[in-house]
Amino acid sequence: xxxxxxxxxxxxxxxxxxxxxxxxxxxxxxxxxxxxxxxxxxxxxxxxxxxxxxxxxxxxxxxxxxxxxxxxxxxxxxxxxxxxxxxxxxxxxxxxxxxxxxxxxxxxxxxxxxxxxxxxxxxxxxxxxxxxxxxxxxxxxxxxxxxxxxxxxxxxxxxxxxxxxxxxxxxxxxxxxxxxxxxxxxxxxxxxxxxxxxxxxxxxxxxxxxxxxxxxxxxxxxxxxxxxxxxxxxxxxxxxxxxxxxxxxxxxxxxxxxxxxxxxxxxxxxxxxxxxxxxxxxxxxxxxxxxxxxxxxxxxxxx
Amino acid sequence: xxxxxxxxxxxxxxxxxxxxxxxxxxxxxxxxxxxxxxxxxxxxxxxxxxxxxxxxxxxxxxxxxxxxxxxxxxxxxxxxxxxxxxxxxxxxxxxxxxxxxxxxxxxxxxxxxxxxxxxxxxxxxxxxxxxxxxxxxxxxxxxxxxxxxxxxxxxxxxxxxxxxxxxxxxxxxxxxxxxxxxxxxxxxxxxxxxxxxxxxxxxxxxxxxxxxxxxxxxxxxxxxxxxxxxxxxxxxxxxxxxxxxxxxxxxxxxxxxxxxxxxxxxxxxxxxxxxxxxxxxxxxxxxxxxxxxxxxxxxxxxxxxxxxxxxxxxxxxxxxxxxxxxxxxxxxxxxxxxxxxxxxxxxxxxxxxxxxxxxxxxxxxxxxxxxxxxxxxxxxxxxxxxxxxxxxxxxxxxxxxxxxxxxxxxxxxxxxxxxxxxxxxxxxxxxxxxxxxxxxxxxxxxxxxxxxxxxxxxxxxxxxxxxxxxxxxxxxxxxxxxxxxxxxxxxxxxxxxxxxxxxxxxxxxxxxxxxxxxxxxxxxxxxxxxxxxxxxxxxxxxxxxxxxxxxxxxxxxxxxxxxxxxxxxxxxxxxxxxxxxxxxxxxxxxxxxxxxxxxxxxxx
Numbered sequence: 061x062x063x064x065x066x067x068x069x070x071x072x073x074x075x076x077x078x079x080x081x082x083x084x085x086x087x088x089x090x091x092x093x094x095x096x097x098x099x100x101x102x103x104x105x106x107x108x109x110x111x112x113x114x115x116x117x118x119x120x121x122x123x124x125x126x127x128x129x130x131x132x133x134x135x136x137x138x139x140x141x142x143x144x145x146x147x148x149x150x151x152x153x154x155x156x157x158x159x160x161x162x163x164x165x166x167x168x169x170x171x172x173x174x175x176x177x178x179x180x181x182x183x184x185x186x187x188x189x190x191x192x193x194x195x196x197x198x199x200x201x202x203x204x205x206x207x208x209x210x211x212x213x214x215x216x217x218x219x220x221x222x223x224x225x226x227x228x229x230x231x232x233x234x235x236x237x238x239x240x241x242x243x244x245x246x247x248x249x250x251x252x253x254x255x256x257x258x259x260x261x262x263x264x265x266x267x268x269x270x271x272x273x274x275x276x277x278x279x280x281x282x283x284x285x286x287x288x289x290x291x292x293x294x295x296x297x298x299x300x301x302x303x304x305x306x307x308x309x310x311x312x313x314x315x316x317x318x319x320x321x322x323x324x325x326x327x328x329x330x331x332x333x334x335x336x337x338x339x340x341x342x343x344x345x346x347x348x349x350x351x352x353x354x355x356x357x358x359x360x361x362x363x
Numbered sequence: 364x365x366x367x368x369x370x371x372x373x374x375x376x377x378x379x380x381x382x383x384x385x386x387x388x389x390x391x392x393x394x395x396x397x398x399x400x401x402x403x404x405x406x407x408x409x410x411x412x413x414x415x416x417x418x419x420x421x422x423x424x425x426x427x428x429x430x431x432x433x434x435x436x437x438x439x440x441x442x443x444x445x446x447x448x449x450x451x452x453x454x455x456x457x458x459x460x461x462x463x464x465x466x467x468x469x470x471x472x473x474x475x476x477x478x479x480x481x482x483x484x485x486x487x488x489x490x491x492x493x494x495x496x497x498x499x500x501x502x503x504x505x506x507x508x509x510x511x512x513x514x515x516x517x518x519x520x521x522x523x524x525x526x527x528x529x530x531x532x533x534x535x536x537x538x539x540x541x542x543x544x545x546x547x548x549x550x551x552x553x554x555x556x557x558x559x560x561x562x563x564x565x566x567x568x569x570x571x572x573x574x575x576x577x578x579x580x581x582x583x584x585x586x587x588x589x590x591x592x593x594x595x596x597x598x599x600x601x602x603x604x605x606x607x608x609x610x611x612x613x614x615x616x617x618x619x620x621x622x623x624x625x626x627x628x629x630x631x632x633x634x635x636x637x638x639x640x641x642x643x644x645x646x647x648x649x650x651x652x653x654x655x656x657x658x659x660x661x662x663x664x665x666x667x668x669x670x671x672x673x674x675x676x677x678x679x680x681x682x683x684x685x686x687x688x689x690x691x692x693x694x695x696x697x698x699x700x701x702x703x704x705x706x707x708x709x710x711x712x713x714x715x716x717x718x719x720x721x722x723x724x725x726x727x728x729x730x731x732x733x734x735x736x737x738x739x740x741x742x743x744x745x746x747x748x749x750x751x752x753x754x755x756x757x758x759x760x761x762x763x764x765x766x767x768x769x770x771x772x773x774x775x776x777x778x779x780x781x782x783x784x785x786x787x788x789x790x791x792x793x794x795x796x797x798x799x800x801x802x803x804x805x806x807x808x809x810x811x812x813x814x815x816x817x818x819x820x821x822x823x824x825x826x827x828x829x830x831x832x833x834x835x836x837x838x839x840x841x842x843x844x845x846x847x848x849x850x851x852x853x854x855x856x857x858x859x860x861x862x863x864x865x866x867x868x869x870x871x872x873x874x875x876x877x878x879x880x881x882x883x884x885x886x887x888x889x890x891x892x893x894x895x896x897x898x899x900x901x902x903x904x905x906x907x908x909x910x911x912x913x914x915x916x917x918x919x920x921x922x923x924x925x926x927x928x929x930x931x932x933x934x935x936x937x938x939x940x941x942x943x944x945x946x947x948x949x950x951x952x953x954x955x956x957x958x959x960x961x962x963x964x965x966x967x
Binding site: 066111177178182183184185196261265266269273280300301307310311313319324 | 801
């Protein structure tokens with residue numbers, strides 16, 4: 061079987077369309093993030109989370125109103141996987157044991173026929189959350205800087221570095237935007253926590269992988285076809301590697317989809333981010349990274 | 364096959380190493396399955412007879428993270444500001460306390476070093492002042508003339524040793540408590556990460572970790588003075604007007620808020636009794652400035668550590684009047700053990716003191732016959748027995764305990780030593796064993812299904828080449844597990860996700876190679892030449908792509924914590940293993956097939 065054996069798609073010719081699409085997505089994402097704010101999970105916000113596993117399904121709305129008064133504020137409640145598992149998030153600042161005691165006794169009082177066990181607790185002090193947030197931010201910044209430098213060294217051309225990094229920022233901002241917009245609509249948690257930072261960096265690594273393969277081909281082609289103009293050569297390189305780009309994206313997409321379906325509730329947000337990130341990463345290495353390199357090369361030649 | 368001898372050698376060596384490192388894991392699992400099939404008594408006997416062998420295996424298995432096997436993860440922070448304050452001892456004045464408070468705030472806001480902030484703040488108040496006036500210490504060569512810089516270094520060393528000591532003490536406590544394979548590591552300058560697999564009683568562990576073990580013997584407050592303080596406080600609140608907006612009835616707005624939260628006591632040393640829900644409201648009422656002014660000199664109130672049953676079976680805590688002065692501290696305790704009161708069989712902790720402690724204890728008890736002495740641990744009164752006679756043998760006991768486990772934990776804490784500074788829980792995550800088991804199942808399913816889909820796709824798309832890539836993929840996963848076991852890494856749920864992800868990405872190198880071979884074939888080269896050129900030309904793209912991903916994994920590893928680190932480790936192991944299997948293993952197989960069966964190799 062062979063797909064895209066000798067394609068001749070005019071990627072760079074269509075780049076204006078890609079620019080518009082990317083600009084719309086990017087601005088919409090940025091707008092969503094700025095107006096609604098990033099939806100931080102417990103890791104970066106602090107607080108207390110408890111997952112209760114009930115014997116029978118239970119109503120989230122009911123449980124929320126049961127707990128509001130004893131806890132002193134309305135807790136956040138979400139289903140955790142099945143409809144008999146509930147995640148309860150509260151900012152109540154009492155000792156962990158006391159908060160858990162309040163939740164347990166209240167739930168027992170209101171639902172005496174539906175026994176439960178506490179299967180997971182997470183308690184993060186706001187100060188610690190602040191540290192985790194700072195660490196995550198540093199990780200993302202360091203990743204981008206190191207990638208810029210590595211590509212600069214390997215390809216000896218800053219426009220390649222700029223193109224690759226721009227594509228990465230493009231991917232991450234849009235994934236963040238989608239998370240912010242979809243957060244209230246999907247039945248699983250899309251809050252930004254440590255696992256999500258890991259997902260982002262994986263997207264960064266993955267998207268970069270695609271981009272680097274294309275760049276590598278551009279470098280090779282520019283040695284073989286010395287007389288060729290830069291833009292058609294980039295286009296040829298994109299076409300040369302298209303089959304590989306699609307196949308790798310597909311196999312990776314398969315496994316991430318598997319992870320999303322079979323990986324359990326803990327990994328839902330993580331694998332959802334990867335799912336969007338891989339589609340975006342493939343798109344951006346085909347349409348954003350090398351197009352930007354072409355633009356930058358043309359500008360620098362002119363000046 | 365010529366020239367492939369070295370490659371084959373490497374493959375064999377790599378495989379042998381993998382088997383060597385994975386053997387204990389497999390063997391241990393087999394033993395566990397065997398034991399499960401035995402009856403309870405046979406199992407116990409088998410485990411006992413093979414204890415050493417099992418322990419040996421267990422210490423070398425690929426261990427599972429807390430998110431998979433269930434357990435408790437706690438990050439503790441040493442209270443550096445308190446430590447620095449206490450180091451100054453009696454030299455501490457208002458200025459120092461204020462500087463410490465400001466530095467504490469600022470170091471949190473700026474994410475900076477507390478001690479640096481403290482020195483800066485101190486110098487900003489008076490550039491010529493010296494911190495040495497608080498921290499003179501002849502043993503450490505800190506004199507009146509030491510510069511602030513030297514003091515900063517001294518304080519940092521003190522912080523370091525406080526952290527080390529705290530880790531030692533926590534380790535002793537955890538060991539005595541009995542947890543299999545606990546992990547206690549330092550994090551940064553003032554944090555300790557404790558991982559305890561399979562812990563059930565979280566509250567007990569929390570107290571065990573946090574307890575500073577400051578044992579104090581204090582005299583009770585003067586009975587007459589304290590009684591009149593209690594009466595004055597009641598009088599004060601009698602005339603207290605209920606705020607209009609919360610008034611229940613307009614007629615009766617004369618009420619005493621103390622009556623709502625406190626049950627009065629007959630005992631002259633008690634302020635009263637309160638239920639657990641009301642204790643903080645009682646303290647709010649007593650914190651009132653007027654009330655504080657009425658408090659007798661050198662007197663304070665403390666809650667009892669354990670409740671008494673009330674009339675309706677509710678739990679009531681006692682609020683006890685004690686002296687602020689500490690007569691004797693836990694430093695003098697030489698030995699402690701759990702004893703049972705012969706009459707009631709109630710557990711208590713019996714302690715004996717060193718000679719200096721015994722002398723002081725004799726003097727204190729001798730001078731206070733008939734009066735209560737409060738035994739206070741970490742700010743809570745365990746008991747306040749009346750002194751019957753002068754105790755000169757240095758013996759004492761803590762009663763009023765909540766059961767044997769509390770007595771055992773107390774002995775543990777007392778014998779492990781007092782923490783140099785209070786510890787605060789910054790992060791606590793627990794996962795139940797059932798959720799862990801579910802996660803393992805989910806992870807295994809993902810690996811199997813992911814592997815199946817990718818394997819089928821590769822065969823359909825690349826025919827023989829795909830089959831070879833699948834073989835490499837399978838070995839790849841085994842290698843990853845081998846690498847994890849060899850480096851004693853822990854397998855976490857995100858780690859499993861990393862393996863699943865690797866399955867998708869590992870074929871990338873082969874896709875690059877195979878696509879290149881197809882391209883070379885199109886230019887009219889023979890299959891052999893195409894393979895040669897395909898592998899050679901794809902190499903730089905493969906290296907570049909993997910090196911960048913490897914960088915990302917390293918960054919994740921250095922910044923991530925816990926499970927995320929596990930993800931980064933599998934990602935790294937995955938890159939190394941997949942490079943090896945995609946480049947070396949497939950090459951050997953492809954070469955072998957092209958030479959023995961000429962045209963049998965198809966790349967689709």
